[in-house]
Amino acid sequence: MVLFLILFTAGIALVAIGAAVDGMLHLMSIGVLLLIVDLLYLAARSIWRSTRRPAC
Secondary structure, three states, rough: OOOHHHHHHHHHHHHHHHHHHHHHHHHHHHHHHHHHHHHHHHHHHHHHHHHOOOOO
């Protein structure tokens, strides 16, 4: 969960910096990609945990 929080914070920071500073749109693009990777990580972790539960 720490990795999720680090990626999420870094993604938001890059998007904010990229939007605020003129000519730094590549930072905003990297931030958006980082947020997408973060959501994919969260989904994969959720799926992985649900498949490890024993059947009742």
